[in-house]
Amino acid sequence: MSEYVWHEAAANNRKTALAGEEIVPASEPGRLHNSALGVVRTVLVLFTVILAAFLFTVLIFLPATEIKQVVVSGMDRLSSTEILQWSTLPTGVHWFSVDTHALTASLERNPRLAEVSVSRKFPDTVLVEVKERTALALLYVRDANNRLRAHCIDRSGVVFAPLAAYDADSKLPVISGIEVRGLQYGMTLGPRFDSMLKSLTQLQSAQPQLLSAISEIRVVDLKEAGIELLLYPVHYPVPVRMRPELNADMVKSVLLVLDVVAGRGLIPTLQELDFRTDTYVYRTKEAVSG
Numbered sequence: 001m002s003e004y005v006w007h008e009a010a011a012n013n014r015k016t017a018l019a020g021e022e023i024v025p026a027s028e029p030g031r032l033h034n035s036a037l038g039v040v041r042t043v044l045v046l047f048t049v050i051l052a053a054f055l056f057t058v059l060i061f062l063p064a065t066e067i068k069q070v071v072v073s074g075m076d077r078l079s080s081t082e083i084l085q086w087s088t089l090p091t092g093v094h095w096f097s098v099d100t101h102a103l104t105a106s107l108e109r110n111p112r113l114a115e116v117s118v119s120r121k122f123p124d125t126v127l128v129e130v131k132e133r134t135a136l137a138l139l140y141v142r143d144a145n146n147r148l149r150a151h152c153i154d155r156s157g158v159v160f161a162p163l164a165a166y167d168a169d170s171k172l173p174v175i176s177g178i179e180v181r182g183l184q185y186g187m188t189l190g191p192r193f194d195s196m197l198k199s200l201t202q203l204q205s206a207q208p209q210l211l212s213a214i215s216e217i218r219v220v221d222l223k224e225a226g227i228e229l230l231l232y233p234v235h236y237p238v239p240v241r242m243r244p245e246l247n248a249d250m251v252k253s254v255l256l257v258l259d260v261v262a263g264r265g266l267i268p269t270l271q272e273l274d275f276r277t278d279t280y281v282y283r284t285k286e287a288v289s290g
Contacts, residue, residue: 070089074131083107087106095122104118107128139159159185178193196217213235229241270282
């Protein structure tokens with residue numbers, strides 16, 4: 001005799017399968033539980049990593065990268081303190097947030113600096129390299145009390161400091177004939193004088209003793225025709241009219257002619273020498289000769 005045993009669960013499974021529904025094995029709830037635990041573990045690991053990175057940043061990295069020193073190099077007459085007085089670097093700034101362009105711009109406002117370069121050195125240092133302006137000539141300007149004061153001009157025509165701060169340059173030639181109103185350090189003489197300043201720079205570089213033989217260079221304004229110069233030598237009270245560009249050979253020729261004229265005892269009779277052409281001309285107080 002055959003024996004039939006009715007299993008209600010099996011019957012239900014068959015009904016579910018016939019209805020098109022998914023049959024979940026008895027072991028599937030355990031798998032879901034393990035999957036949830038895995039997600040939780042992953043979240044905890046990520047949270048731990050983020051927390052560790054945050055604590056490392058706050059407790060170690062940030063303190064280590066806070067700017068602790070600014071090293072200045074290239075100074076000549078200025079001290080690092082005088083240079084950094086123009087700095088806009090805030091206190092407490094960190095290495096990665098230093099704006100080198102803004103810091104360079106702030107330091108370049110110092111009229112005594114010709115060039116500024118700023119860089120960062122990991123982890124806590126800012127490097128500043130400077131090149132100071134050097135005087136090429138002097139310019140006298142009346143102050144608020146109507147007194148003449150001497151000021152230094154560099155090769156670019158920038159008026160950058162009072163002569164009182166650069167006593168060693170007191171024997172440089174004086175540039176006169178230029179009217180300056182409302183003097184401010186950092187202002188320039190303008191492009192009209194570029195060729196003159198360039199030639200003076202070359203003379204100072206090649207043969208500085210020739211530049212020191214010049215006491216004054218008076219600028220004569222010819223309006224639309226440009227400018228010309230009246231050069232006053234140190235040892236002779238005779239002005240020499242010249243083109244706006246000087247060179248070593250020309251200055252040597254001027255000094256040689258003056259030596260010859262002085263040897264003949266003619267200096268007291270001269271009004272001026274004219275070196276604007278290839279043939280020099282000397283004008284006496286009563287006539288013109290060549």
